[in-house]
Amino acid sequence: MKAATPSGPACAAEAGSRFALLNDRRFWLAFAFLVTLLGFPRSMLTEWMTRTGEVYSTTHPGGGDFVVFWIASRMLLEGHLSGLFDPGEFSRYILDLYGSDFGVRWLYPPHFLFFLAPLGLFPYLVAYGLFMGGSLAAFLFVAARVWGDRSIAVWLLIAPVTALGILIGQTSFIVGTLFVGAIYLWDERPILAGILLGLLTVKPQFGVLIPLVLLLERRFLVIAVATTTATALISASILAFGIEPWRAFLFGLQDPTGAILLSERDAFLSVQMTVYGAARYFGLDFAAAAGLQGMSALFAVCSLIYVTLSSAPRGAKAAMLVTATYLTLPYVLYYDLAAPTFVALWLYLGHGRSSRPGIFVSVLLVGxxxxxxxxxxxxxxxHVNVAPVAFLALAVFLISSVRRETPEVSG
Known part of the structure; x- marks a missing residue:
């Protein structure tokens, strides 16, 4: 006797349960992250372990760019602060230790030294572990606080930006902590948000559009606290180190900064996430690339104003601020993506929304x-840098979603 086969609703239910995993967006997000970790960061992990390649040499103790922060702490503790802002002396100090300066220079404001000073008391790898472990823990804590539960920490731990940030030894998680914490918390915790923004002045370029939004939304308490915090940090650094480090930072680092922006190395331009970097990688000269970057910044600012003045939900406005920032800056590298990763996860998993994005937008967000x-x-x-295309597409999506869901713009 032939067994009966399910049909109609019963068959659909069985098929739905059979493919439940494939229909779960969390599966595809985990799959994408797994493929990424087994590809790009895996090769860098090999370099880290063997100390080979362009970033990790045979004499470098590991931890990539963290050598800049450790050397800065050592120079401060040894009384060589003036040499920190002298590219030549900074290079000689690293050469004396490792026989190579790795092409890195100190490009940060003096008050960042308050956070780095203790690192020089420890051996390099111990200091590296403390710096990266502490900054990652802070990022995960703030992300969970903003998200409302700790589930986001799991996704961030397996996200590509985390592996890259750890292996390269940069300020990825510090920027993510301060940027995400400030813009997502200034509704409910304006004083805390202002303090975080004041601290963000250690990487001031990432706050370039924040004053515009604060003024448009009339968040004067956040402005006051941020200004007070930044002023206190700068004043304390002047009392501790004198005015000369600030003069050197503002007027004496043009050569290394210019060398970064004018670099024509494919290996460097290929990991820039900006319109300027992509244009230079494509082969355009400085003027043409700068012009395209200016157009991108203009589009970003106009888009940000439109979304900020709309009645869009807070999550969409925060996402637009992050996206516009990355479309405005001419210099962003592949380890600086903590905030955009958080934004993409927020939108992809439908946090705070009644509906999640469709398949095409989901692909964009995972991208x-x-x-x-x-x-x-x-x-x-x-030989094409596609990073800024993703941010442009994200900006267009945010604008279209605001127009669709909140057509009226408030003045």
């Missing part, structure tokens, strides 16, 4: 969260 890997593929096989 933004994995853009360092996708850009690595595009630059390797097609």
């Amino acid at each position: 933004v969260a994995s853009i360092s890997f996708l850009n690595g593929i595009a630059t390797t096989f097609w």
